Amino acid sequence: MERDTLVKVEDLSVTYHTRIGPVSAVDHVSFEIQKGEILGLVGESGCGKSTLGKALMRLIEPPAEISSGHIIFDGEDIMQYDEEKMRDFRGRRTSMIFQDPMTSLNPMQRVDDHLVEAIQVHEPKTKREKALERTTVLIERLGIGLNRLGSYPHQLSGGMRQRVMTGLGLVLNAELIIADEATTSLDVIVEAKLADQLREIRDEFGVTLLMITHNIALVAEMADRVAVMYAGHVVEMGDIYTVFEKPLHPYTQGLLGSVPSIELNDRDELFKMPGEPPNLTHPPTGCRFHPRCQHAMPICSRLEPDLLKTSSGSLVHCWLYQDHPEKTEKTLKV
Numbered sequence: 001m002e003r004d005t006l007v008k009v010e011d012l013s014v015t016y017h018t019r020i021g022p023v024s025a026v027d028h029v030s031f032e033i034q035k036g037e038i039l040g041l042v043g044e045s046g047c048g049k050s051t052l053g054k055a056l057m058r059l060i061e062p063p064a065e066i067s068s069g070h071i072i073f074d075g076e077d078i079m080q081y082d083e084e085k086m087r088d089f090r091g092r093r094t095s096m097i098f099q100d101p102m103t104s105l106n107p108m109q110r111v112d113d114h115l116v117e118a119i120q121v122h123e124p125k126t127k128r129e130k131a132l133e134r135t136t137v138l139i140e141r142l143g144i145g146l147n148r149l150g151s152y153p154h155q156l157s158g159g160m161r162q163r164v165m166t167g168l169g170l171v172l173n174a175e176l177i178i179a180d181e182a183t184t185s186l187d188v189i190v191e192a193k194l195a196d197q198l199r200e201i202r203d204e205f206g207v208t209l210l211m212i213t214h215n216i217a218l219v220a221e222m223a224d225r226v227a228v229m230y231a232g233h234v235v236e237m238g239d240i241y242t243v244f245e246k247p248l249h250p251y252t253q254g255l256l257g258s259v260p261s262i263e264l265n266d267r268d269e270l271f272k273m274p275g276e277p278p279n280l281t282h283p284p285t286g287c288r289f290h291p292r293c294q295h296a297m298p299i300c301s302r303l304e305p306d307l308l309k310t311s312s313g314s315l316v317h318c319w320l321y322q323d324h325p326e327k328t329e330k331t332l333k334v
């Protein structure tokens with residue numbers, strides 16, 4: 001299904017300035033998030049997923065910086081916003097749910113007060129009774145019993161706390177919710193329930209979800225599209241069926257091959273990706289995956305490929321699928 005674009009990320013880079021040198025955690029990344037979709041963002045630990053998620057809300061604090069690029073949200077470049085406009089944008093148009101909501105929820109504040117305050121900070125003219133009314137309707141729609149309105153965060157289960165966090169985004173009609181490992185700390189049953197609920201929320205509220213996770217199975221089940229990150233680059237992106245059925249990038253192939261399947265029989269072995277992710281203070285030249293790639297060609301260590309669209313509609317960042325005069329091997333056509 002063709003959808004309109006909500007977020008257009010152009011040439012985005014984020015650098016952490018550390019004592020041992022700059023860490024290029026997100027490196028010249030470009031992609032789009034469509035309105036109303038669930039986009040899964042996956043990749044090994046340290047590849048830059050959280051940094052990218054935070055950058056989309058301009059939550060990168062010095063000594064780190066967004067060192068290049070544009071973030072076009074619904075047609076406006078938020079990189080041009082001043083701090084006041086950004087504060088309003090953060091609560092009202094986007095919202096972030098983290099792994100441990102206890103760190104974002106105030107332990108001294110009841111559920112209803114969290115939501116009422118969120119409304120009143122962004123809409124100072126809204127009276128408490130009106131805000132409470134909206135809060136009550138939303139809490140019910142999120143499947144949290146109204147008897148929980150007066151509870152403090154520690155009195156709620158992990159799954160319920162995540163729903164309160166989601167409510168904080170929805171109460172202001174946020175268009176984009178970024179869920180960063182939001183389900184990781186939950187047990188598998190609660191995780192599956194929350195995942196179902198996030199889908200329902202998307203369907204009901206028309207919200208767009210960026211789901212940052214290690215859990216590839218969850219992405220397969222929930223997302224419409226997936227973006228695969230490796231060492232600060234988006235290396236492949238496409239709709240779930242295309243990418244999971246026929247992954248193009250050797251990294252995506254390895255990542256999917258390393259996920260256990262219940263259909264796996266005794267003789268099948270999980271793929272073990274050789275090597276380690278690179279140190280991002282000194283990333284490899286050319287394609288950052290080349291030292292671990294079984295298909296690496298001489299050009300891969302010299303030049304970086306583009307993120308190119310294939311005939312299947314996916315985007316792939318790999319020399320196997322691109323022509324170049326320096327390429328010696330034959331190009332694989334897809």
Ligand SMILES: Nc1ncnc2c1ncn2[C@@H]1O[C@H](COP(=O)(O)OP(=O)(O)OP(=O)(O)O)[C@@H](O)[C@H]1O
Nearest residue numbers: 016018023025044045046047048049050051052280
């Ligand atoms: N505050 C920081 N200072 C310096 N380097 C950082 C900082 N935060 C992250 N990094 C580095 O930036 C890179 C990307 O980190 P990030 O946390 O975005 O990755 P991630 O894919 O979200 O990892 P995980 O899945 O483990 O959360 C890593 O190399 C990490 O070491």
